[in-house]
Amino acid sequence: MDFRIPPHVEDFRARIAYFVDTEILPVEADRGLWDSHGNIGRPALATLRDRARAEGLWCLQLRRENGGQQLGRTGMAVCYEEMNRSIFGPVVFNAAAPDDGNMMVLEQAATEAQKDRWLRPIADGTVSSAFAMTEPAPGAGSDPGMMQTRAEKRGDKYVLRGRKWFITGAEDASHFIVMARTSDDPRRGLTAFLHHRDEPGWHIERRIPIMGPEEHGGHCEIVYDGLELPADRMLLGEGLGLKVTQMRLGPARLTHCMRWLGLAKRCTEIARDHAERREGFGIRLADRESTQIKMGDLAMGIEIGRLLVMKAAWALDQGDFARKEVSMAKIHVANLLHKAADIAIQINGARGYSTDTPLEWIYRYARQARLVDGADEVHQMVLNRLQSGDPQNFWRWPVAEG
Template sequence: MDFHISPIVEDYRRRIDAFVARELIPLEADPASYDRHENIDLGLLATLRARAMAEGLWCLQLKPENGGAGLSRVGMAVCYEAMNYSIFGPVVFNSAAPDDGNMMVLEAVGTPAQREKWLKPIVRGEVRSAFAMTEPHPGGGSDPTMIRTTAERRGDTYVVHGHKWFITGGEEASHFILMARTSDDERHGLTAFMFHRDQPGWNIARRIPIMGPEEHGGHCELTFEGLEIPAENILLGEGQGLKVAQIRLGVARLTHCMRWLGLAERCVAIAREYAAERQGFGIRLADRESVQLMLGALAMNIEIGRLLVMKAAWELDQGGFARKEVSMAKVQVANTLHQAADIAIQINGARGYSKDTLLEWIYRYARQARLVDGADEVHRMVLNRWLETEGRNFWQWPVAELAS
């Protein structure tokens, strides 16, 4: 792949950088900028979203006909990294999970009528959304074939019974994508449905307390006791739920990595700034070899993550699935973010452990990165399956066609 980015993508990156530095970073130190769950205050968010829209930095990941800029996956990688240099960035630009993944899958598989009804309001920033797949034991988590929530067809309607949990954004969402079992078929037993929060027959049992900080709407436990969904709200067709999930999660896992790279770089910046001014025993921290080794290794690990993300993004842009590449990026970047926050706290000492910097916020947030959208161990297991299947070809380079 060619690592040059287009002038258009570079223009977006520069404008995002400037917006983040001017509009977002100054707000992070003000307690009034946060809601009670340690995310950006919704009133402030609305103001900043309007500014992002006005500057043409809104929903860059979608096609122009759906309200976006039509960025490629490679272009998204560049821009998302810049966005998440601030903890507030992704949600301000409407590129935060779960809306980000939900918008992209609705764009990819929704009918024109479904995109008008379910996608456009999210794009306009009028509603939030959630993806309801994960279930408590013995239901499905990383293995969607274990899903036990059922949708029984009755004429042109499906009646849903079941139990979901850790549904990100559930308390604030209006539009939900629901994964439910419609048959016992191993490959075609799941179906993806859309439903609205105002429909009867379901309930938010609780907002699950977490280490935090939390996304808007938290992580919720949902129960379904007769929710009725019309057949017209099925995505891609009955029995195609696993395919919908694969389409959504493949890109969504990678966009997590794109964003986390920016956050890891922010940790490095906070660490370097402090190391440059803090002295002990007659020497600056920045001049100590031990600190230099930590920061040098961290910079290398971030760059490894960037290369893996770019390779996966490039493969997706070529029309491939990039399953190996996404799994490798997910493990590398999630662990690098966790490492970046930990090292930055160590360099900052007690200051890093306090709320005088963003580092403790990022550290708590980073720990979930190794769990969401597939735990490290699941992705490593998947990679081993590829290795078992491909052997040495696991590392094979794609070969270009000869010019005619």
Template sequence: MDFTIAPRIEEFRSRIATFVDQRILPLEADPANYDAHENIRLDIADELRSQARAQGLWCLQLKQETGGQGFGKVGMAVCYEAMNRSIFGPLIFNSAAPDDGNMMLLEAVGTEAQKQRWLKPIVDGSVRSSFVMTEPHPGGGSDPSMIQTTATREGDRYVVRGRKWFITGAEEARHFILVAKTSEDPRKGLTAFLFDRDQPGWRIERRIGIMGPEEHGGHCELVFDGLEIPAENILMKEGDGLKATQIRLGPARLTHCMRWLGLSKRCVEIARAYAAERTGFGKRLADRESIQMMLGDLAMKIEIGRLLVMKAAWALDRGSFARKEVSMAKVHVANLLHQAADTAIQINGARGYSKDTVLEWIYRYARQARLVDGADEVHQMVLNKHLDTEGTDFWKWEAAGGDS
């Protein structure tokens, strides 16, 4: 196993780190730079996005012919971690969810016409996008087979009826990828569609308030009461919706982990800086064994998370769906992020609980990590299914030149 990275990837990582340090981090301390939903104001974000694009730090996850750098998942893991040292970072480099996963899906399976119509504007940064899958009970959540929203073919178009919720970014999005039921077939009953904000027959019912800070466009409930989508706007083929979700969600779960590692490291950074300067009862916090144990434990768990993420990224780059590897990374890193924020707040005391640092922002944001893209328990069941199937081969090393 080779844990070195290519010089080109290290060069980009270093440039991203410098951009974050010099251009983005200073903005976090001023409340005037935030919008009403506790994210960076879009006018400020647009200026930074222009700067990042001018420096070539843009859409690194995509192929060069699409407008990216062709880094693959391993290169993304290195760079995304550096981007998310700032709570504002991923958006600035056009690597934030849900655009990130949508772009990778469209690049992988879209027709050339679809890439020009639906992908290129997201890559250019001129529009935002949204992925429309999750439904209220009794519809589909972590289990897409439960999806109730229907798309009924009528001539050369499909008519969509149903309800979706917690659709990230919907209020700001222009391009949407929708997963709906087109038949009762358990494997081929779902289809993915592309539609535009201006098409009639659907509406945003409400923007759902959440515990933490929100992505731009929020988390919305959508109602479809006759949206008509031309057959040419099917993504892949009719019945390939489940396959499309698998292609999108596996890498998207891992990119979340890549970003969360950056936030976890930021929590440690803030905690260490405060512990080094804060004195109580005649001793620096950094010199107390209890603090050293807390920080040492976090450092170890962050490194475990990085190894899990890198192994999953390596497997994806080799053409595997890496379901087992992604699930392990997702559970570990989601819980790590929550622990990192909690520990850093504890070390900072009242300062950590205040808005004088971004720790409370990260803490509220972190709680969703154990829910989005599959709750912990769903991924743990996936891992147990692999264990039942593979037995002791669950932990098998892959031999060079052998069967995978």
């Protein structure tokens, strides 16, 4: 097995690392450049995005004809990890959720006309987007089959009614992908639609306060109360909404993991830097066996996470849905990030609990990692079901052609 990365991927990685160190980390360190929700302020973001474009570090995930760098999932794994050494890295390179996942599914599922209207403005960075699927109980959460939002066909249009919540980025988004029920068929009952923020028949009920820092546009509760959409707003076609969710959520879950590995590495950097400089009772923290055990365990956990992510990325590049691989990576890396932030805060003591470092930011952010895009328990049940249904193939290695 060849674990070497191609030279062009290493070139992107090195240039991203330099850009993060020289351009993004100084902005991160200046709290005056943040917004009120713990994210990078729009003026500073616009400046950094212009510089990232000029350096050719924009939209690594898309094909070149759609304004991207066409790195593939394995190349993205290397570079996304590097860019999220800063808490603000991904959004600078147009690689942050939810735009990242929305762009990838639009590239794969949209018609050329839909790409012109709905994908390219997101890829250009002129608008942001949201994916409206999750609903309050008794509606859809981890189980899309519980979808309550309905799209009723009336003539040549569809009328949407329902409620969504915790929709990331909705307050700032212009382009929306919304999931709605078009029939009661258990397999072909859901449909994905595209709509613009300026169209009547929907509104944001509230921006939901959360424990952690927020993406631009927050996490919102949305009401659809008669949004009318023509048939050309369907993505893939009527009844193919479950396929759209499969196409979107697997890769999006994995890109979360790619980014979280970068944050976990940043936690170890901050912890190690403090441990090497801080002394107590005549000995450096870095020389204490308890510190060394914690840091060694984190190093191993991060490397396991990288291998899980890279295997899943490789499987996606082969055209596989990689359900097993993505679920394993999602569980491991989400828990790893929380553990890395917790240990780094413990090593830093009161300094880690303060806002003098980004550790408290990462800690608050990390707790949602075990919930977003499927809770730990959901992915554990998926793995059990896959293994129970086909125990021999679950463990089978892919075989190369002879």
